[in-house]
Amino acid sequence: MPNAGFPVRKKVADFLTNYAIYVSILFLFVTFGLFFPQAFFSIMNVRNILISASVIGVMAVGMTFVIVTANIDLSVGSVAYFAVALGVLAMKRAGFHPLWGLLIILMATIGVGAVNGLQISRLKMVPLIATLASMGIFRGLAFQFTDAASIYGMPPLISRLGIGFLGPIPIPVILLILSYVSAYYILEKARFGTYVYAVGGDREAAFKAGINVPHIIFLVYLLHGFFVGIASLILCARMDGVVPALGVGMEFDVITAVILGGTSFSGGVGNVWGSLAGAVIITLINTALTILNVSAFYYDIFKGSVILLAVILDTFRQRRLGIVS
Amino acid sequence: MGEYFLEMRNITKTFPGVKALKGVTFAVQKGAIHGLVGENGAGKSTLMNVLGGVIQPDSGEIYINGQRVFITNPHEAQRLGIAFIHQETSLFNFLSIARNIFISNLPSHGRGRIDFKTLYERSAALLKRVGLDKDPQALVKDLTVAEKQMVEIAKALSFESRIFVLDEPTSPLTDREIENLFRIIRELKNQGETIIYISHRLNEIFEICDSVTVMRDGEIVDTTPITETNKFDLVRKMVGRELSMMFLQRDHRELGKVVLEVRELTKKPYFRDIHFSLREGEILGLFGLVGAGRSEVARTIVGDYRRDSGKVILDGNEVFFSHPKEAIARGIGFLTEDRRGEGLAVEMEVYKNITMAIFWYQLRRGVNLDLGREKEVAEEYVKELRIVTPTIFQQAKNLSGGNQQKVVVAKWLCAQPRVLIVDEPTRGIDVGAKSEIYHIVANLAQEGMGIIFISSEIEEILGMCDRVLVMYEGELIAEVPRQEMTQEKIMYYATGGERVHA
Ligand SMILES: Nc1ncnc2c1ncn2[C@@H]1O[C@H](COP(=O)(O)OP(=O)(O)OP(=O)(O)O)[C@@H](O)[C@H]1O
Ligand SMILES: [Mg+2]
Numbered sequence: 173m174p175n176a177g178f179p180v181r182k183k184v185a186d187f188l189t190n191y192a193i194y195v196s197i198l199f200l201f202v203t204f205g206l207f208f209p210q211a212f213f214s215i216m217n218v219r220n221i222l223i224s225a226s227v228i229g230v231m232a233v234g235m236t237f238v239i240v241t242a243n244i245d246l247s248v249g250s251v252a253y254f255a256v257a258l259g260v261l262a263m264k265r266a267g268f269h270p271l272w273g274l275l276i277i278l279m280a281t282i283g284v285g286a287v288n289g290l291q292i293s294r295l296k297m298v299p300l301i302a303t304l305a306s307m308g309i310f311r312g313l314a315f316q317f318t319d320a321a322s323i324y325g326m327p328p329l330i331s332r333l334g335i336g337f338l339g340p341i342p343i344p345v346i347l348l349i350l351s352y353v354s355a356y357y358i359l360e361k362a363r364f365g366t367y368v369y370a371v372g373g374d375r376e377a378a379f380k381a382g383i384n385v386p387h388i389i390f391l392v393y394l395l396h397g398f399f400v401g402i403a404s405l406i407l408c409a410r411m412d413g414v415v416p417a418l419g420v421g422m423e424f425d426v427i428t429a430v431i432l433g434g435t436s437f438s439g440g441v442g443n444v445w446g447s448l449a450g451a452v453i454i455t456l457i458n459t460a461l462t463i464l465n466v467s468a469f470y471y472d473i474f475k476g477s478v479i480l481l482a483v484i485l486d487t488f489r490q491r492r493l494g495i496v497s
Numbered sequence: 498m499g500e501y502f503l504e505m506r507n508i509t510k511t512f513p514g515v516k517a518l519k520g521v522t523f524a525v526q527k528g529a530i531h532g533l534v535g536e537n538g539a540g541k542s543t544l545m546n547v548l549g550g551v552i553q554p555d556s557g558e559i560y561i562n563g564q565r566v567f568i569t570n571p572h573e574a575q576r577l578g579i580a581f582i583h584q585e586t587s588l589f590n591f592l593s594i595a596r597n598i599f600i601s602n603l604p605s606h607g608r609g610r611i612d613f614k615t616l617y618e619r620s621a622a623l624l625k626r627v628g629l630d631k632d633p634q635a636l637v638k639d640l641t642v643a644e645k646q647m648v649e650i651a652k653a654l655s656f657e658s659r660i661f662v663l664d665e666p667t668s669p670l671t672d673r674e675i676e677n678l679f680r681i682i683r684e685l686k687n688q689g690e691t692i693i694y695i696s697h698r699l700n701e702i703f704e705i706c707d708s709v710t711v712m713r714d715g716e717i718v719d720t721t722p723i724t725e726t727n728k729f730d731l732v733r734k735m736v737g738r739e740l741s742m743m744f745l746q747r748d749h750r751e752l753g754k755v756v757l758e759v760r761e762l763t764k765k766p767y768f769r770d771i772h773f774s775l776r777e778g779e780i781l782g783l784f785g786l787v788g789a790g791r792s793e794v795a796r797t798i799v800g801d802y803r804r805d806s807g808k809v810i811l812d813g814n815e816v817f818f819s820h821p822k823e824a825i826a827r828g829i830g831f832l833t834e835d836r837r838g839e840g841l842a843v844e845m846e847v848y849k850n851i852t853m854a855i856f857w858y859q860l861r862r863g864v865n866l867d868l869g870r871e872k873e874v875a876e877e878y879v880k881e882l883r884i885v886t887p888t889i890f891q892q893a894k895n896l897s898g899g900n901q902q903k904v905v906v907a908k909w910l911c912a913q914p915r916v917l918i919v920d921e922p923t924r925g926i927d928v929g930a931k932s933e934i935y936h937i938v939a940n941l942a943q944e945g946m947g948i949i950f951i952s953s954e955i956e957e958i959l960g961m962c963d964r965v966l967v968m969y970e971g972e973l974i975a976e977v978p979r980q981e982m983t984q985e986k987i988m989y990y991a992t993g994g995e996r997v998h999a
Pocket of ligand 1: 512513515516517535536537538539540541542543544584885886894895896897898899900901925
């Protein structure tokens with residue numbers, strides 16, 4: 173119980189760690205608004221930001237589950253490319269109905285989730301290595317299938333997912349919100365969510381409590397695969413097809429969003445709303461970098477710094493929560 | 498076979514380098530409270546972990562109510578009606594008290610949706626039964642070790658069980674809470690449930706058990722009805738030799754100059770106006786019931802808690818620590834009561850754990866560090882405290898619970914600070930090693946170290962201390978010098994003294 177006796181400092185620290193992320197969103201918004209008023213009103217409005225955040229945001233949902241169980245997945249970007257490639261090929265080359273295309277994308281990501289999950293939960297492979305392998309393998313397979321070419325032109329059913337509206341709300345935003353609400357429900361209100369926190373908090377104690385730890389980890393990767401599938405659908409729709417660089421570096425954005433949002437690498441702590449806020453921040457930063465038209469070097473340096481910041485924040489948080497000393 | 502409710506036959510278990518169970522046959526009658534005692538590392542927890550499905554034995558059979566059972570995992574054990582309070586806390590800090598209590602069987606409306614109303618109602622009822630006045634929705638991480646233990650007890654009561662295994666349930670508790678636990682255990686017995694009770698406190702064994710089994714080196718030495726044995730008999734069977742006197746006779750000792758002084762130290766809501774001084778070579782007891790604020794005083798002195806007001810003076814200079822590390826650097830060592838959580842690096846080897854806090858200058862030989870000496874020191878303490886481990890290179894997490902405690906105790910005993918604060922130094926430690934610890938602490942005092950000795954065991958305070966400070970609800974209520982120390986007097990003050998009894 174370190175620091176337990178610092179009431180004032182503790183409150184400030186509590187506030188900062190709990191709400192820092194929302195404060196930063198506000199800060200980013202205001203800064204961008206002041207410096208780029210024009211761009212701000214066209215691009216930086218809430219609706220557009222949410223649309224742009226939808227892909228990373230939905231992926232961050234599944235990643236939150238994965239990281240809460242003290243695991244990781246580096247393969248999300250490649251898997252999205254792989255799934256979208258399969259779906260697009262099925263529709264464009266093999267002439268499958270768009271509904272089949274949609275289903276194939278979902279089945280592909282869930283399938284990869286199952287493969288990753290089995291390797292990690294049953295074969296006890298290190299998650300970092302197992303998913304790093306998946307990252308390479310599935311991007312390679314997708315390159316193979318598509319001959320590394322771009323394929324455009326999606327049927328209306330698919331495009332609607334990217335540009336359609338339901339009333340005043342864009343469909344990607346609806347998918348985003350649905351994902352978060354259901355994830356919140358699962359984590360906070362369902363038994364399964366409690367097991368997820370328990371497995372991440374103390375694997376040994378979870379086992380002693382009679383929880384089937386490998387099974388929970390497997391299910392988490394499966395569920396994560398589902399959310400990666402939803403994100404891939406949005407991606408496919410908004411790209412209007414598949415391009416070879418699809419999802420490159422996306423795992424970093426997604427993981428950074430989750431960590432910025434208050435979920436800890438050490439497992440057992442975290443919540444989905446933070447991940448949503450993290451996804452918004454990452455999107456704001458990406459958008460600003462695009463508007464500023466910074467060179468690729470600076471872009472990488474800046475993005476790297478954000479990841480570093482997230483990790484430093486996490487270390488600080490772990491120490492404050494007494495997870496490490 | 499009908500007369501035994503539970504029978505474990507010829508159980509063997511080997512860990513790398515250790516034969517933990519060598520064909521153990523253990524049987525318990527229905528409705529009995531059965532004690533299980535033995536030195537640290539004797540194999541008690543291992544045997545119970547086999548029963549609880551936590552580990553799989555290499556061979557052996559288990560019968561419950563005459564029927565052969567196969568306990569392949571903890572879930573299966575629960576299904577068979579075995580409730581288990583583990584020696585190490587197995588709670589989840591970032592889940593609520595209620596979710597922790599019902600982690601194994603969360604009440605739900607079909608489809609896995611948690612029934613929060615039932616969850617909170619039943620948790621509140623269980624908390625009341627174990628005597629913990631907390632909101633079931635509060636997070637476990639903010640509880641003290643004693644409160645956490647009460648949550649564990651509530652957890653064991655959360656489903657219908659026929660066999661209750663309690664592996665050192667009282668080590669984090671103090672008298673009042675222990676009485677409450679005993680009341681619960683007796684209730685369970687009256688309902689016809691079977692209880693296996695592990696403890697190093699033989700008083701407890703004699704108070705509550707109907708029969709007792711002694712283990713030594715992975716074997717059962719003896720099982721007898723409690724009425725046919727006595728403390729000396731048990732201890733002899735446990736250690737396999739006669740034990741010498743427990744406490745040193747140390748009536749006349751030279752005390753040096755004042756080394757630590759505490760003035761009007763206040764930290765609300767834990768304690769107020771604490772005022773005392775400690776001299777070189779003195780063992781100063783700090784006694785009080787749970788909630789009296791003893792550990793908090795210690796934590797505030799070393800800078801784990803930030804004080805509201807008051808002064809801490811070390812060697813005549815005022816000091817202010819904002820972290821225990823700073824206290825260590827200035828020569829104040831602190832053995833905390835939460836040793837597994839705060840004192841032990843479970844993934845590290847035993848010898849590194851022991852020598853971790855040694856001041857580097859003690860290992861220096863010329864310009865180089867003498868790392869060989871590090872291992873020598875570790876070996877010495879492993880031997881003296883009888884730490885059961887195949888080698889000093891074993892990872893700390895593979896040691897038995899009590900041996901892990903000994904490692905942390907060894908760490909502070911060999912660190913040689915100027916002032917050593919020990920909080921419950923013998924908790925969870927077997928009788929043999931206990932007297933070793935008393936000897937070492939006394940020797941350290943003899944060499945001029947100032948020692949603050951916090952303990953809930955009154956015999957320890959009586960046997961060890963030159964002077965005892967008694968705390969009651971956050972205040973220093975009395976100071977009793979060695980000549981006037983009696984159990985009655987100390988208890989009188991600890992329960993409120995004149996304020997309550999006048
Ligand atoms: N996972 C493990 N790996 C290696 N050795 C182990 C492991 N668990 C226990 N042991 C060893 O088995 C022996 C018996 O340990 P056990 O925990 O049963 O002792 P215990 O009687 O419960 O002692 P204590 O009173 O200290 O709790 C010890 O020598 C211990 O070091
Ligand atoms: Mg044990």
